[in-house]
Amino acid sequence: xxxxxxxxxxxxxxxxxxxxxxxxxxxxxxxxxxxxxxxxxxxxxxxxxxxxxxxxxxxxxxxxxxxxxxxxxxxxxxxxxxxxxxxxxxxxxxxxxxxxxxxxxxxxxxxxxx
Amino acid sequence: xxxxxxxxxxxxxxxxxxxxxxxxxxxxxxxxxxxxxxxxxxxxxxxxxxxxxxxxxxxxxxxxxxxxxxxxxxxxxxxxxxxxxxxxxxxxxxxxxxxxxxxxxxxxxxx
Numbered sequence: 001x002x003x004x005x006x007x008x009x010x011x012x013x014x015x016x017x018x019x020x021x022x023x024x025x026x027x028x029x030x031x032x033x034x035x036x037x038x039x040x041x042x043x044x045x046x047x048x049x050x051x052x053x054x055x056x057x058x059x060x061x062x063x064x065x066x067x068x069x070x071x072x073x074x075x076x077x078x079x080x081x082x083x084x085x086x087x088x089x090x091x092x093x094x095x096x097x098x099x100x101x102x103x104x105x106x107x108x109x110x111x112x113x114x
Numbered sequence: 115x116x117x118x119x120x121x122x123x124x125x126x127x128x129x130x131x132x133x134x135x136x137x138x139x140x141x142x143x144x145x146x147x148x149x150x151x152x153x154x155x156x157x158x159x160x161x162x163x164x165x166x167x168x169x170x171x172x173x174x175x176x177x178x179x180x181x182x183x184x185x186x187x188x189x190x191x192x193x194x195x196x197x198x199x200x201x202x203x204x205x206x207x208x209x210x211x212x213x214x215x216x217x218x219x220x221x222x223x224x225x
Contacts, residue, residue, distance in 0.1 A: 006157075042203060042215040043158075092157050103148070103205075103213065105157035 002027055006093050006106030013083055013113050020079045021109045023093030028073035030096075034066070037090040037108070046091075049076040083113045116141040118216035120204050126222045131194055135219045137187040137204030145207040149178050149189045152201045152218070161189070161202075194223045 003026040013019050023032065032049040046066055047055040055068035070076040080087055093106040118139045127133050139147070146165045150158035162171045162178040164187070171178050175198075177190045191198055204216040 004157075010155075042217045044215075045213070090155075102163075103160070103207075105150075105159070108155070108157045110155055 001102070002029060002095050002104045004093055004095060004104055004106035006109055008109055009107060010110040011112070013111065015084050015113055017083055018079055018081045019083065019111060020077050021091055021093070023076045023078070023106055025074045025095055030073070032070060032076045033094040033096070034068060034076070034078045035092040035094060035105075037092060039089070043092065046078070049078075080111065083111075085113045087111065088113045116206075116208060116212070116214045118204055118206050118214050120202075120216040120219050122219060123217070124220040124222070126224060127194055129194060129196055129223050129225050133191050133194060133221065135189045135191075135202050135204075135221070137189070137216055139185050139187070139204070139206045139214070139216075141206040141208050141214045143209045144182065144185075145209050147178075147180055147187050148205045148207070149176070149187075150203045150205060152203055154200070158203055191221075196223050196225060199223045 005024045007022045034046040035043040036046050037043050045058050046061045047057040049055050049068050049070040051070045051073055065081055067079045090108045090110050092108045096103040121136045146163055148163045149161045151161050152158040161176050162173050164171050164180045166182050175192045180187045199222050201218040201220050203218045206214045
Protein backbone atom coordinates (compact mmCIF):
# COMPACT_ATOMS: atom_id res chain seq x y z
CA UNK A 1 0.00 0.00 0.00
CA UNK A 2 1.06 3.59 -0.57
CA UNK A 3 1.73 5.93 2.33
CA UNK A 4 0.55 9.44 1.62
CA UNK A 5 1.68 12.47 3.60
CA UNK A 6 -0.42 15.57 3.22
CA UNK A 7 0.53 18.98 4.61
CA UNK A 8 -0.77 21.03 6.27
CA UNK A 9 -3.32 18.92 8.14
CA UNK A 10 -5.38 22.01 8.85
CA UNK A 11 -5.26 25.77 8.41
CA UNK A 12 -7.33 28.84 9.03
CA UNK A 13 -6.89 31.45 6.32
CA UNK A 14 -8.08 34.96 5.58
CA UNK A 15 -10.34 35.48 2.60
CA UNK A 16 -8.53 36.65 -0.50
CA UNK A 17 -5.35 34.74 0.32
CA UNK A 18 -4.07 31.48 -1.18
CA UNK A 19 -3.02 28.18 0.38
CA UNK A 20 -0.85 25.49 -1.14
CA UNK A 21 -1.39 21.91 0.00
CA UNK A 22 1.36 19.35 -0.49
CA UNK A 23 0.99 15.65 -1.13
CA UNK A 24 3.98 13.33 -0.84
CA UNK A 25 3.81 9.61 -1.63
CA UNK A 26 6.37 7.07 -0.46
CA UNK A 27 6.50 5.36 -3.86
CA UNK A 28 6.11 6.28 -7.51
CA UNK A 29 2.48 6.28 -8.57
CA UNK A 30 0.87 6.74 -11.93
CA UNK A 31 -2.34 8.44 -10.90
CA UNK A 32 -2.76 11.25 -8.39
CA UNK A 33 -6.02 12.99 -7.72
CA UNK A 34 -7.28 15.90 -5.67
CA UNK A 35 -10.70 15.82 -4.03
CA UNK A 36 -12.79 18.28 -2.08
CA UNK A 37 -15.16 17.26 0.68
CA UNK A 38 -17.46 20.02 1.81
CA UNK A 39 -19.00 19.82 5.28
CA UNK A 40 -21.41 16.93 5.55
CA UNK A 41 -20.87 15.95 1.91
CA UNK A 42 -19.08 13.15 0.14
CA UNK A 43 -15.97 13.55 -1.96
CA UNK A 44 -15.93 15.49 -5.22
CA UNK A 45 -13.09 15.10 -7.69
CA UNK A 46 -11.36 18.40 -8.45
CA UNK A 47 -8.74 17.20 -10.92
CA UNK A 48 -6.29 14.53 -11.96
CA UNK A 49 -2.70 15.64 -11.46
CA UNK A 50 -0.65 14.65 -14.50
CA UNK A 51 3.11 14.33 -14.29
CA UNK A 52 4.79 16.54 -16.83
CA UNK A 53 1.64 18.12 -18.18
CA UNK A 54 -1.31 20.25 -17.12
CA UNK A 55 -3.84 18.77 -14.72
CA UNK A 56 -7.19 17.53 -16.00
CA UNK A 57 -10.00 19.41 -14.28
CA UNK A 58 -13.52 18.22 -13.64
CA UNK A 59 -16.56 20.27 -14.53
CA UNK A 60 -16.93 23.20 -12.19
CA UNK A 61 -13.24 23.46 -11.32
CA UNK A 62 -10.75 25.69 -13.13
CA UNK A 63 -7.00 26.04 -13.15
CA UNK A 64 -7.02 29.69 -12.11
CA UNK A 65 -8.80 28.81 -8.87
CA UNK A 66 -7.10 25.45 -8.19
CA UNK A 67 -3.66 25.40 -9.82
CA UNK A 68 -1.99 22.00 -9.50
CA UNK A 69 1.62 20.98 -9.90
CA UNK A 70 3.04 17.49 -10.34
CA UNK A 71 6.78 17.73 -10.89
CA UNK A 72 7.41 13.99 -10.44
CA UNK A 73 5.71 10.66 -9.71
CA UNK A 74 5.76 11.05 -5.91
CA UNK A 75 4.72 14.66 -5.29
CA UNK A 76 1.90 17.06 -6.09
CA UNK A 77 0.55 20.35 -4.83
CA UNK A 78 -2.90 21.90 -4.94
CA UNK A 79 -3.31 25.64 -4.44
CA UNK A 80 -6.62 27.14 -3.41
CA UNK A 81 -6.45 30.69 -4.75
CA UNK A 82 -8.23 33.89 -3.72
CA UNK A 83 -10.07 32.01 -1.01
CA UNK A 84 -13.59 32.75 0.17
CA UNK A 85 -15.55 31.16 3.04
CA UNK A 86 -17.20 28.84 0.47
CA UNK A 87 -13.81 27.20 -0.01
CA UNK A 88 -13.89 25.90 3.57
CA UNK A 89 -13.63 22.15 3.08
CA UNK A 90 -11.44 19.15 3.52
CA UNK A 91 -9.06 18.70 0.60
CA UNK A 92 -7.81 15.19 -0.03
CA UNK A 93 -4.99 13.80 -2.12
CA UNK A 94 -5.52 10.33 -3.56
CA UNK A 95 -3.31 7.95 -5.50
CA UNK A 96 -4.16 4.92 -7.55
CA UNK A 97 -3.18 2.82 -10.51
CA UNK A 98 -4.68 2.88 -13.98
CA UNK A 99 -6.54 -0.38 -13.42
CA UNK A 100 -8.41 1.13 -10.50
CA UNK A 101 -7.44 -1.82 -8.35
CA UNK A 102 -6.18 0.38 -5.58
CA UNK A 103 -7.05 3.85 -4.35
CA UNK A 104 -5.46 5.39 -1.28
CA UNK A 105 -6.17 8.69 0.39
CA UNK A 106 -4.11 11.13 2.37
CA UNK A 107 -5.34 12.24 5.77
CA UNK A 108 -6.76 15.42 4.31
CA UNK A 109 -6.28 19.13 4.86
CA UNK A 110 -9.06 20.84 6.78
CA UNK A 111 -9.29 24.39 5.47
CA UNK A 112 -11.31 27.11 7.16
CA UNK A 113 -11.58 30.49 5.45
CA UNK A 114 -12.61 33.43 7.61
CA UNK B 115 -26.55 8.91 -14.81
CA UNK B 116 -23.90 7.28 -12.63
CA UNK B 117 -25.05 7.48 -9.02
CA UNK B 118 -24.42 5.81 -5.70
CA UNK B 119 -27.00 6.01 -2.95
CA UNK B 120 -26.54 4.96 0.65
CA UNK B 121 -28.88 4.31 3.51
CA UNK B 122 -29.42 5.12 6.22
CA UNK B 123 -27.97 8.62 6.22
CA UNK B 124 -27.05 8.19 9.86
CA UNK B 125 -27.27 5.43 12.42
CA UNK B 126 -26.83 5.20 16.18
CA UNK B 127 -26.22 1.83 17.84
CA UNK B 128 -25.00 0.57 21.19
CA UNK B 129 -21.58 -0.91 21.59
CA UNK B 130 -21.54 -4.64 20.91
CA UNK B 131 -24.52 -4.58 18.56
CA UNK B 132 -24.43 -5.45 14.86
CA UNK B 133 -25.53 -3.20 12.04
CA UNK B 134 -25.89 -3.25 8.26
CA UNK B 135 -25.34 -0.35 5.90
CA UNK B 136 -26.82 -0.31 2.40
CA UNK B 137 -25.51 0.90 -0.94
CA UNK B 138 -27.40 1.03 -4.27
CA UNK B 139 -25.71 2.08 -7.48
CA UNK B 140 -26.48 2.78 -11.10
CA UNK B 141 -22.87 3.04 -12.26
CA UNK B 142 -22.20 1.42 -15.60
CA UNK B 143 -20.13 -0.28 -16.83
CA UNK B 144 -19.25 -1.62 -13.41
CA UNK B 145 -15.63 -2.35 -12.50
CA UNK B 146 -15.48 -2.68 -8.74
CA UNK B 147 -17.14 -1.53 -5.54
CA UNK B 148 -15.35 -0.38 -2.42
CA UNK B 149 -16.30 0.46 1.11
CA UNK B 150 -14.26 3.07 2.91
CA UNK B 151 -14.23 4.14 6.55
CA UNK B 152 -13.63 7.81 7.19
CA UNK B 153 -12.95 8.98 10.72
CA UNK B 154 -13.80 12.59 11.45
CA UNK B 155 -11.13 14.89 10.06
CA UNK B 156 -9.25 12.05 8.38
CA UNK B 157 -8.99 10.65 4.89
CA UNK B 158 -10.96 7.54 3.85
CA UNK B 159 -9.41 4.16 4.53
CA UNK B 160 -10.30 1.16 2.39
CA UNK B 161 -12.19 -1.68 4.10
CA UNK B 162 -13.08 -3.93 1.18
CA UNK B 163 -12.98 -3.99 -2.60
CA UNK B 164 -15.21 -6.29 -4.62
CA UNK B 165 -15.30 -7.09 -8.30
CA UNK B 166 -18.26 -8.25 -10.36
CA UNK B 167 -17.75 -11.93 -9.58
CA UNK B 168 -17.41 -11.58 -5.82
CA UNK B 169 -20.47 -11.91 -3.59
CA UNK B 170 -18.94 -11.60 -0.16
CA UNK B 171 -15.71 -10.28 1.28
CA UNK B 172 -14.71 -9.96 4.91
CA UNK B 173 -12.17 -7.82 6.72
CA UNK B 174 -12.24 -8.65 10.40
CA UNK B 175 -15.59 -7.58 11.82
CA UNK B 176 -16.58 -6.00 8.50
CA UNK B 177 -18.35 -8.12 5.87
CA UNK B 178 -19.37 -6.67 2.53
CA UNK B 179 -21.80 -8.28 0.11
CA UNK B 180 -22.43 -7.51 -3.52
CA UNK B 181 -25.38 -8.39 -5.73
CA UNK B 182 -24.38 -7.28 -9.21
CA UNK B 183 -27.77 -8.20 -10.63
CA UNK B 184 -29.71 -5.85 -8.38
CA UNK B 185 -26.77 -3.43 -8.10
CA UNK B 186 -26.82 -3.49 -4.35
CA UNK B 187 -24.14 -3.86 -1.71
CA UNK B 188 -24.19 -4.00 2.04
CA UNK B 189 -21.62 -3.60 4.77
CA UNK B 190 -22.26 -5.58 7.93
CA UNK B 191 -20.43 -4.65 11.11
CA UNK B 192 -20.35 -7.29 13.82
CA UNK B 193 -19.95 -6.65 17.55
CA UNK B 194 -19.53 -2.92 17.09
CA UNK B 195 -16.89 -0.99 18.99
CA UNK B 196 -16.67 2.67 19.92
CA UNK B 197 -13.89 3.04 17.34
CA UNK B 198 -16.34 2.07 14.61
CA UNK B 199 -17.90 5.52 14.92
CA UNK B 200 -17.18 7.06 11.53
CA UNK B 201 -18.62 7.71 8.10
CA UNK B 202 -18.80 4.72 5.78
CA UNK B 203 -18.60 5.53 2.12
CA UNK B 204 -19.57 3.27 -0.77
CA UNK B 205 -17.56 3.96 -3.93
CA UNK B 206 -18.07 2.41 -7.35
CA UNK B 207 -15.54 2.49 -10.16
CA UNK B 208 -16.61 2.23 -13.77
CA UNK B 209 -14.43 1.17 -16.68
CA UNK B 210 -13.99 4.81 -17.63
CA UNK B 211 -11.81 4.97 -14.54
CA UNK B 212 -14.24 7.27 -12.78
CA UNK B 213 -14.90 6.85 -9.07
CA UNK B 214 -18.49 7.58 -8.08
CA UNK B 215 -18.84 8.32 -4.38
CA UNK B 216 -21.89 7.73 -2.25
CA UNK B 217 -22.89 10.35 0.30
CA UNK B 218 -21.86 8.11 3.19
CA UNK B 219 -23.57 6.75 6.29
CA UNK B 220 -22.65 8.38 9.55
CA UNK B 221 -22.39 5.67 12.24
CA UNK B 222 -22.27 6.51 15.93
CA UNK B 223 -21.54 3.74 18.43
CA UNK B 224 -22.52 4.61 21.98
CA UNK B 225 -21.24 2.92 25.15
